[in-house]
Amino acid sequence: MNQLLEISFSSLASSIHSWLSSAIANATILNVVEMAIAGVCLLVFLVPLCFVLGYMERKVAAFMQLRLGPNRVGPKGTLQIVADTVKLIFKEGLTPNASDKFLFNLAPIIVVVVSMLVMAPIAFAKNFQLWDLNIGVLYVTSISSIAVIGILMAGWSSYNKYSLLGAMRSGAQIVSYELSVGLSIISIVIMTGSLKISDIVMSQADGWWIFKGHLPIFISFVIFVIASTAEINRAPFDLSEAEQELTGGFHTEYSGMKFAMFLLAEYINLFVVSAMAATLFLGGWMPFHIGHWEAFNHIMDFIPSSLWFLGKTFAIIFIIMQFRWTFPRLRVDQLLNLEWKYLLPISMVNIILVTIMAIMGWYL
Amino acid sequence: MFLKDYFGTIFKSIKSLLTGMRKTGYYFTHPKEILTEEYPDNRATLKMFDRFKGEVTMPHNENNEHRCTGCQACEIACPNGTIKIITKQEIKEDGKKKKAIEAFVYHLELCTLCNNCITSCPSDAIVMAQTYEHSVYDKTQLKKILNKPGSKIMEGVE
Amino acid sequence: MSLLGENFMTEEGEFVINMGPQHPSTHGVLHLKVWLDGETIKKVQPHLGYIHRSIEKMSERLSYRNFIYATSRMDYLSAHINNQACALAVEKGLQVEVPARAQAIRVLLAELTRLQSHQLWWGCTGLDLGAVTPFFYAFREREAIMEIFEETCGARLTQNFCVPGGVMYDVNPNFQKRVKDVMQQIKSKYREYEEILTGNVIFENRTKGVGYLSKEDAISFGVTGPTARASGISCDIRKWFPYDGYEKLDFEEVVMEGGDCYTRYMARIEEMKQSVHIIEQMIDNLPEGDIQGKTKNVIKLPKGEFYQKVETARGELGVYIVSDGAASPYRIKYRSPNFSNLSALETMSVGTKIGDLVAIMATIDLVIPDIDR
Numbered sequence: 100m101n102q103l104l105e106i107s108f109s110s111l112a113s114s115i116h117s118w119l120s121s122a123i124a125n126a127t128i129l130n131v132v133e134m135a136i137a138g139v140c141l142l143v144f145l146v147p148l149c150f151v152l153g154y155m156e157r158k159v160a161a162f163m164q165l166r167l168g169p170n171r172v173g174p175k176g177t178l179q180i181v182a183d184t185v186k187l188i189f190k191e192g193l194t195p196n197a198s199d200k201f202l203f204n205l206a207p208i209i210v211v212v213v214s215m216l217v218m219a220p221i222a223f224a225k226n227f228q229l230w231d232l233n234i235g236v237l238y239v240t241s242i243s244s245i246a247v248i249g250i251l252m253a254g255w256s257s258y259n260k261y262s263l264l265g266a267m268r269s270g271a272q273i274v275s276y277e278l279s280v281g282l283s284i285i286s287i288v289i290m291t292g293s294l295k296i297s298d299i300v301m302s303q304a305d306g307w308w309i310f311k312g313h314l315p316i317f318i319s320f321v322i323f324v325i326a327s328t329a330e331i332n333r334a335p336f337d338l339s340e341a342e343q344e345l346t347g348g349f350h351t352e353y354s355g356m357k358f359a360m361f362l363l364a365e366y367i368n369l370f371v372v373s374a375m376a377a378t379l380f381l382g383g384w385m386p387f388h389i390g391h392w393e394a395f396n397h398i399m400d401f402i403p404s405s406l407w408f409l410g411k412t413f414a415i416i417f418i419i420m421q422f423r424w425t426f427p428r429l430r431v432d433q434l435l436n437l438e439w440k441y442l443l444p445i446s447m448v449n450i451i452l453v454t455i456m457a458i459m460g461w462y463l
Numbered sequence: 464m465f466l467k468d469y470f471g472t473i474f475k476s477i478k479s480l481l482t483g484m485r486k487t488g489y490y491f492t493h494p495k496e497i498l499t500e501e502y503p504d505n506r507a508t509l510k511m512f513d514r515f516k517g518e519v520t521m522p523h524n525e526n527n528e529h530r531c532t533g534c535q536a537c538e539i540a541c542p543n544g545t546i547k548i549i550t551k552q553e554i555k556e557d558g559k560k561k562k563a564i565e566a567f568v569y570h571l572e573l574c575t576l577c578n579n580c581i582t583s584c585p586s587d588a589i590v591m592a593q594t595y596e597h598s599v600y601d602k603t604q605l606k607k608i609l610n611k612p613g614s615k616i617m618e619g620v621e
Numbered sequence: 622m623s624l625l626g627e628n629f630m631t632e633e634g635e636f637v638i639n640m641g642p643q644h645p646s647t648h649g650v651l652h653l654k655v656w657l658d659g660e661t662i663k664k665v666q667p668h669l670g671y672i673h674r675s676i677e678k679m680s681e682r683l684s685y686r687n688f689i690y691a692t693s694r695m696d697y698l699s700a701h702i703n704n705q706a707c708a709l710a711v712e713k714g715l716q717v718e719v720p721a722r723a724q725a726i727r728v729l730l731a732e733l734t735r736l737q738s739h740q741l742w743w744g745c746t747g748l749d750l751g752a753v754t755p756f757f758y759a760f761r762e763r764e765a766i767m768e769i770f771e772e773t774c775g776a777r778l779t780q781n782f783c784v785p786g787g788v789m790y791d792v793n794p795n796f797q798k799r800v801k802d803v804m805q806q807i808k809s810k811y812r813e814y815e816e817i818l819t820g821n822v823i824f825e826n827r828t829k830g831v832g833y834l835s836k837e838d839a840i841s842f843g844v845t846g847p848t849a850r851a852s853g854i855s856c857d858i859r860k861w862f863p864y865d866g867y868e869k870l871d872f873e874e875v876v877m878e879g880g881d882c883y884t885r886y887m888a889r890i891e892e893m894k895q896s897v898h899i900i901e902q903m904i905d906n907l908p909e910g911d912i913q914g915k916t917k918n919v920i921k922l923p924k925g926e927f928y929q930k931v932e933t934a935r936g937e938l939g940v941y942i943v944s945d946g947a948a949s950p951y952r953i954k955y956r957s958p959n960f961s962n963l964s965a966l967e968t969m970s971v972g973t974k975i976g977d978l979v980a981i982m983a984t985i986d987l988v989i990p991d992i993d994r
Contacts (some may be wrong), residue, residue, distance in 0.1 A: 163487040164757040167499045260638045264660070264975070334751060335823060343646040343749050344975050425487045426480065427823045428751025430976040431660055441473065476822035486816045487754055498761055514775035514793065542687035577690040577781045582789060583918075591775065 110226075141215060145367060152366040152416065153180040159420045184359065192355035195258055202256035207353065207360035209249035214367040216242050220296050221374050224384050224405035228297060235296035236284055239375060240277070243330070246368070247273040250332075250339060253361075254349040265348025268431055269339030272329060275438040276336075279326035282446040283319035286453040287379045290316070300383035307382035313461070315452040320380040322446050324415065327376070329434070331368040334423040338431055369416060377411035384408040511593040516576040519546075519569055520592040521609040528617040529610055531588035533564040537580035545574040564610055571597060571605040586620050631656070635663055642671045646749050646979045649989030653966075653978075660974045665967045673993040680953045685711050685785060685920040688950065692940075693779035695957060696991035698738040699933035701730050701774075704783040709864055710929035710940040711785040714922035717915065721908040723787035724866045729800070729903055730774070730782060731865075732896045736807070737766040738934035739893045742986045746886065747818050749983040750827050755818050762810055765803045772799065785920055787913035800904050804897055811894070819890070828882035832969040832981035835880060842968070843961040846936025848985050851888040852880040858932040872899050882977075885984040921948050935959055935986055959991040 116133065123129045154169070154177060161168025169176030194200055220235035222228040232238060247270055254266020288294060290312060291302045302308075308316050329336035340348035350361045377383060384404035388396045429437065455461075490496055502509070511517065523529050533550045547568040553561050567589075581591060589609070599605060631637060636657040642650040650671035656664040676695060680688040689707045693700035705727055712719060744759030767777045773793045774780035782789050818824050834844070839852040849856050857874040859867040875891040877884045922944035930939040936958025943952040962985050969985075970978045 159491065160753070162491045162494060162497070164754050165490060165496055165498045165761060166757065167497060167501070260636060264638075268660075337751070338976075341751070341976070343751060343979050346645060421484055421487060421491075424754050425483045425817070426752060427747065427818070427821065427827060428976070429823055430827055430974055432974065433823075433826050479820050479822045482816045483818075483821050486813060498764070512772045512775070512793075514773065514790070515771060516775040540686065542683050542690055575690060575779070576776060577687075577779075578775065578789060579687060579690070579781075582784075 141218070145215065145218070145363075148370060149363050149366040150180045150184075152369060153183075153362075155413075155416070156420055159417065160424050163421070163424045187359040188356055190355035192357050193352070195352050197258040198352065199256035199258070202252050203352075204357070206249050206253035206256060207357045207364075209252065210246055210364040211360045211367070213242060213246045213249060214364045214371065217371045218367070221371070222296055222300055222378060222383050223408055224403070227405070231295065231297045234294045236288060236294045236299070236379075239371075240281055240284060243368070243371070244273065244277050246364070249364075250349050253353070254339075257349070257352040259352050261345045261347065262349050262351050265339040265341070265345045265351070268341075269332060269349060271431075272332070272336065272338060272434060275435055276326045276329040276442075279322050279438060279442040279446050280330055282443070282450055283323040283326065284375075284379060286312075286316060286319040286446075286450055289450070289453050289457050296378060296383075300378060300385060303382040303385050306388070307380065307385065309380045312453075313456070315449050315456060316380065318449050319446060319453070320376070322442055322449075323376055323380070324418065326438075326442060327372040328419050328422055329438070331365065331372055333365070333369065333419060335426040335428050336434060337423075337428060338434060341428060343428075369419065370412065373412045373415035373419065374408075376415050377408065381411045381415075382407075383411075511595060513593070514591075515593045515595075516578055516591045517594040518571055518576075518592050518597065518607075519574065519580060519589050519609065521567060521589050523611055523614055524617065527611055527614045529588060529614050530586045530617050530620045531564050531567060531610065532586055532616060532620060533562050534585065536583045536585060537589065540579045540583035542577065542579065543573045543575060545570050546580060563616060567609040569607045569609050571607060572602045588620075634658070640978075646982060647989070648745065648982075648987060651963075651987065651989045651992070655975070655978065657975070662970050662973055662975065662978060665970050665978070667963055667966060669993055671993065672990050674990075676994045677953050677955060681950055684948050685922060685950070688953070689783060689785075690779070690781045692955070693781060694990060695955065695994055696933055696935065696938070696959065696988045697778055698741060698988055699734055699935065699938075700779050701727075701734040701770075701782060702931055702933040703938060704781060705731055705865070706929055706931040706933075706938050706940045708783040708785050709931065710927050710942050711920065711922065712914075713929055714925070714927045714942065714944060715785065715916065715920065717786050719787055719865070719914050720911040721866070722791075722910045723912045723914070725903055725907050726788050726792055726912065727783060727865050728867065728870070729900060729907075730770070730780070732899045732903075733766050733769060733800070735934045736893055736896045736900075737763045737770075739889050739896075740766070742889060742934075742983075743814065743818075743893075746980075746983040747824075749979050750824060752818065752821075752824070755814070758810070758813065758817065762803075762807050765806060769796065769799050769803060772796070784913065786916040787911070791912050792907075797904055797907070800900060804901055804904075807893075807897060811890075814890070819886075825883065827976070827980055828886055828984070831882045831973060831977045832885075832984065833881050834965055834969050838965060838968050839880070842965040844936070844965050845958050845961065846932070846934070847875070847888045847892055848885055848936065848962050848965075850875055851877050851885040853878045856937070858930050858937055862930060864929070864931060870899055871902060882980050882984040889984075889986070919948055921946060922950070930956070933958060935988065935991070936962060955994060957991045957994060959987050959989075963987060963992055 115136070119132060120129055123132060157179070158168045169179035172178040172182045194203055217239055219230040220228065220232060220238055222231075250269045251266045254262040254269070257263070287299060287308060290308060291299050293299060293302075305311075309320055332339050338348075340350060345351070350358060353361060384407050386399040386402060386404070386407050388399060521529050521531060533548055535548050538546045538548050549565040549568065550562050551565040553563040555561055576591075578591065581589060597605070638655050638657060640653040640655055641647040642652040647653065652668040652671060654666040654668060655662060674694070676691050679691055683691065689704050692703040692707050695703055740759045740763040744756035744763075747753070747755030747759075770780055771777050773790075773796050774782040834848070834852050836853045839849045839854055844852070845856050853876060855874060855876050858864075859872075860874045872895045875888050875895060877888050877891075922942065924946045925944055927942045927944070928939060930937050937956065938958055939956030941954040941956070942950050945951040966981065966985065969981050973981070
């Protein structure tokens with residue numbers, strides 16, 4: 100039963116590949132067909148994911164605000180987000196007259212593509228990973244910082260002062276918070292000794308890093324969650340779109356499907372960040388084990404690994420959503436103060452502690 | 464000393480943030496606190512208070528009689544010209560002429576529901592109804608004639 | 622000149638943005654022209670007149686009974702207090718005695734109005750600073766107060782319950798019980814407000830030391846209400862020029878030193894507590910008697926000038942009636958609190974960031990229709 104649920108991704112891919120290559124002789128066409136299949140699979144996974152996250156965000160917000168949330172379209176309002184998407188598709192995508200039309204249309208595509216690229220090395224379940232490259236963590240951090248280019252592009256090309264202000268804020272914010280994200284990831288890399296995501300997950304077979312890493316790793320977990328909330332521009336760090344100040348920030352001028360793409364990117368980023376936090380600190384798809392409780396561990400093993408992964412990811416997504424619906428927004432100088440005066444010094448000291456811990460072997 | 468302040472600030476900040484999150488978490492886990500009224504669905508049970516000012520109406524009894532004498536006190540009391548009373552002369556059995564209303568025209572679209580007409584009416588001919596769904600597609604539908612067709616004044620109301 | 626075109630910046634390299642008339646944080650159709658240097662504000666210029674309805678001119682052709690209702694539309698959050706001011710001005714001209722019960726009902730409703738207005742302000746302050754959730758918690762208590770209004774006055778926002786000489790009706794039989802329940806509810810929720818907003822470190826950082834208004838500036842701009850009292854000016858009309866029996870009540874004028882956004886915020890929170898205190902001492906001691914003094918059907922004020930000021934939720938509202946002896950006023954002038962409070966906005970916000978401008982506007986508690994009238 101367990102074996103059935105955990106189909107290895109690579110075996111699946113190789114069987115599809117061999118089947119296709121027997122059917123199609125031409126290598127170029129084969130490549131194109133395979134890419135098309137991969138693209139469709141990605142969309143089939145990502146679009147429902149965004150629907151789930153959108154529905155979850157609305158429901159979480161509603162319950163915290165003494166409301167019911169969407170409950171009209173479909174059972175319990177689950178199809179509300181589908182209806183919204185249909186509405187956005189049919190809406191006119193306005194382009195401002197004085198805008199730089201090429202960049203204006205390119206920006207949402209860049210933002211979405213970047214957030215989709217980051218999905219590649221994430222381990223969704225046991226043996227289920229799209230691309231297990233040997234510098235997985237480095238790949239995630241470097242690719243995700245390209246998103247700022249899309250945002251800057253959107254703000255600049257809109258020919259709107261609010262958009263420009265939002266984009267500039269976003270630039271300063273993402274560049275600063277990259278550092279803390281990077282440093283807290285490095286603390287895990289030091290402990291594991293590998294940048295490969297499958298190695299990082301495997302190193303947590305006997306206990307998740309957040310438990311066996313003691314206080315320093317817990318601190319880097321907290322810093323990672325805070326800094327990545329800032330990196331994906333979610334409240335309380337949503338200064339680049341700050342509705343009450345900038346009316347919408349970098350996406351003020353976007354409407355229709357182009358706006359929906361920013362929304363899509365935001366939710367994918369939210370998922371990616373939470374998935375990274377789950378992978379690095381909470382053991383990815385590793386089940387929860389306690390020391391020598393064989394019976395307990397066996398029951399835990401029985402839960403499919405994909406459920407473990409999604410459960411951890413959604414727990415972190417919930418926390419990030421709760422941030423959004425609880426806190427006021429920071430001011431732009433306070434945002435940079437938080438990074439440069441608090442998060443960065445603490446994570447630098449923390450790195451030293453982690454290094455000492457790793458050298459002395461004080462974990463476990 | 465500096466370090467003490469520095470970490471003191473951090474701990475205080477984290478504590479205040481967690482307090483806020485506990486509150487929202489409390490409401491998230493207690494759906495009984497939800498206050499939403501699902502309005503179009505609860506039409507049957509939704510009851511307005513007796514004094515609720517919905518629109519001006521003129522009550523008629525079972526003989527299709529109202530209490531309006533046509534004195535136009537409400538028309539004068541109205542600040543917006545919401546009420547227009549068109550009167551006619553009726554000849555009673557004994558040959559005397561008497562003023563009566565032809566039509567009591569009420570423009571709901573102009574009304575601010577200030578209640579001045581009700582308090583100024585000497586014969587209690589008009590009252591506020593507790594209706595609350597006034598939306599129509601055309602504003603001419605909001606012009607209402609309050610006296611029913613064929614109605615006449617009640618006996619004994621002067 | 623910038624790459625983005627000629628009209629993007631001024632000669633000095635300043636960035637001019639128009640906040641409003643449709644902007645999420647101006648709470649209405651206020652238009653602020655803001656000169657920016659980066660994120661720092663160099664100059665703020667309010668542009669008014671988008672919601673001017675000439676209520677003063679309108680009042681000149683309405684009778685003394687009728688013009689009261691129009692003032693509900695000025696500061697719609699203090700609708701009852703506006704009505705009360707007009708009724709008091711007319712009573713001053715008529716020299717009519719208002720029965721004690723009518724006075725008590727007026728004051729009770731006025732304090733409830735102040736409470737609901739401050740509740741709304743509390744929610745909107747959170748909203749302006751980016752915290753959406755407090756808005757809903759504030760509305761939960763406000764809704765309970767609105768139900769009191771609905772039950773007794775028949776309307777939730779524009780009650781129109783004051784008439785020259787008293788109040789329109791006696792209170793509803795459920796009034797006392799309902800008010801007591803709501804006061805219990807509100808008192809039990811103060812702690813929650815503290816947890817979710819007042820004590821929050823982000824909120825403190827956003828408001829403390831931001832938007833400083835000195836005592837001198839506040840006086841010279843004619844700032845009144847909680848905004849002025851947070852700058853250390855004692856200016857509560859209820860204490861200095863009592864009306865409708867405020868002199869018999871036990872309450873404290875909230876005067877705080879500081880003058881920044883956080884002090885203004887705390888001043889309003891304290892005022893809410895004082896309002897609850899006033900309501901609680903009155904609700905069980907409603908005097909018996911009439912609810913309206915003797916007035917003629919068509920009111921004619923004697924020739925002369927009559928001025929009455931009251932304390933609304935935002936400051937001092939003055940009603941100035943010039944009468945030539947006819948059935949409608951010759952001239953009416955309202956001294957609205959928001960107009961004066963808005964004039965101090967530039968002094969408070971120069972040198973701060975855009976985010977601070979939003980916080981400052983939130984803590985002045987502007988109601989735009991009252992500025993334009």
